[in-house]
Amino acid sequence: MLSAREAATAACQAKYEAAKLTTDQKNKALIQAASDLRKNTDKILEANAKDVLKARENGMAESLVDRLMLTAARIDGMAKGLEDVASLDDPVGEVIGMKKRPNGLLIGQKRVPLGTVAVIYEARPNVTADVFGLTFKSGNTAVLKGGKDAAYSNQAIIESIHESLNQCNITPDVAVLMEDNSRAASNELMKMNDLIDVLIPRGGAGLIRSVVENATIPVIETGTGNCHVFVDEDADPEMAVNIIINGKTQRTGVCNAVESLLIHEKIADTIMPALAKALQEKNVEIRVDDNLLQYVDGGIKATEEDWGTEYLDLIVSMKTVKDIDEAIAHINKYNTGHSESIVTKSYANAQKFLDQVDAAAVYVNASTRFTDGAEFGLGAEIGISTQKLHARGPMGLKELTTTKYIIYGDGQIRP
């Protein structure tokens, strides 16, 4: 078995070769990998069945088994994902802002791969193919540390990808799956400053916290979303209800779902009956402050803890505010910097909300569910950054690159 360090070393050593690949070479390999995944569907399903059997024996919850389980359609989806990435523009090589300095030096910033990207994820085998596609197209090499519950599936998927790479005369070390699935191996990976350029954790709050606390290599934090909708004094009630129902119920287990509502006290009488009814028709449990209790049949009183909770479930918290300033202050205190929306007809309040709310994505009159690489037009995403360094919001191919200054001279020395 390859040790964690051996796996990372292999990927690190392949990074100069990966950076030199042309867009054509990369696209051909992605198309080949898509085709081979489809060809190897039976093998992958067989491996996946072993993982699923073991998971059920170990008593894994069925909602998690669902994330682990592959079908022919899901494998086709992975293949289609690789084809989509092949169709995206290659960000590598673009030169930004080249300028001539007074001394004649020509200075610009060239977009280049980050180098070696490590991704730690949970038992979702599709992430193996997704991360390969995005890191490979952006000229990086990847160290993949998947959840041990998906070990057989991940192995089968990476074998298929390696088969494709070999066929295209590209070293399979551009995508190395860590065979050592232990927590110790994860912790070791988080400290390999000499081999890994950036670490992206993809998973729940526990995984992300562990990475932030233990990693010495640069990390891009992704994920948790305690997202709000603020219904302003003069909001269109129907639009507000639509946006809230969409944000809360269109999909509940995702980071851009709405978790908390702020209702301007002057619109409560108008909007609350319809809003409470619409939420309850969708089986949403409503936790409210004292002011709103009167509008909600069977409403539960919210506690301080509710304001900071990402439910990822059919539950919503709700609070009255006396004005937009209180709404903004509440959001900036309790949010996780993900997605926030105001429903308003006021030009001034729309601009104020966009200016002052501190989050990766701030909306006027739209559902927070749009925070997503495909919806934002990036084509695909490796995650949604909720930190401020390097990338904020959905991260696509460009966010998997860095720049270097390139300087053309003709003998200049510094006086």
Added chain:
Amino acid sequence: MLSAREAATAACQAKYEAAKLTTDQKNKALIQAASDLRKNTDKILEANAKDVLKARENGMAESLVDRLMLTAARIDGMAKGLEDVASLDDPVGEVIGMKKRPNGLLIGQKRVPLGTVAVIYEARPNVTADVFGLTFKSGNTAVLKGGKDAAYSNQAIIESIHESLNQCNITPDVAVLMEDNSRAASNELMKMNDLIDVLIPRGGAGLIRSVVENATIPVIETGTGNCHVFVDEDADPEMAVNIIINGKTQRTGVCNAVESLLIHEKIADTIMPALAKALQEKNVEIRVDDNLLQYVDGGIKATEEDWGTEYLDLIVSMKTVKDIDEAIAHINKYNTGHSESIVTKSYANAQKFLDQVDAAAVYVNASTRFTDGAEFGLGAEIGISTQKLHARGPMGLKELTTTKYIIYGDGQIRP
């Protein structure tokens, strides 16, 4: 005395006020601060004299005392620095790439301050004013943790700045100097994920290593530079000697100084006599591989350790290579990702070097000493990033900002 946490809390709470300041308000406060620094010159010099006296009593080396010591001219230089920052464009508020999506959503990225920036630095009091100027102009608040040897000086400088801020009706909490100078306070600061958005260490390799190893908040690594010049087969010998002498001797204690030379084996005969002579006339100690020993009177044999050493002194290491590929591989193995230069007449080799050398700044036919915010046209810099996330190379005002997605809708929900 304010604890580390109290200091950081004050700066964190001021960040929304700082982000709202207009460019005019910020520029006026910077001009006022420059004027007050000049007005308070005597007070600051008095405080500085106490630091210098104590430092000499404690046996501080005179080269470090020189960095600690202020003069009226140096204080004027700090004031001039603030005026320069006032004259730079405000990066905050720029909207990048706003596009209409098929569903009518208008999505763009708006440039916003990072929030609260912590800077840990050593006994150079001018950094207090420099960091204030850059973080303030970019709409951030700052937590300043200066070296304890400069405590009196830093206190006098920050008091002058606070006087100016008060006069402009801006909270002094936009620039908080940590009064607790202990190492424990530094270590506490490095883990304040709830209060600090980014930490920038400014100082020697020891400080930077300590920050990288201990911080849980996002860090921008700055500084160390093991910079190379590669003299290609067909280089203009005079240009090569000029660039090397400038890079090595124009200033030795700086991160963009040249530390190591790679000489194409076919040009050694031509260039070495003049190069060795020029270096020795500048009192540079030359450490060479076996091939080059014959050209250097009193040359010292380089060891493996020399290839990886940033001397920051009048010493240079020198090695022959058989071709550009060996030169690039050597640089990518031993460099610190700072600045690298090739001297060549070959179009193909110039492009190859720019493409394949992995560093923040890659030069053709120019001195590495140009890697600097002012020289690159950024106006001023808070440091030179040698990491790949967020910023690479000299960091100016723009690098002290992040973006957020702003989205204008008219009721869109996700289907």
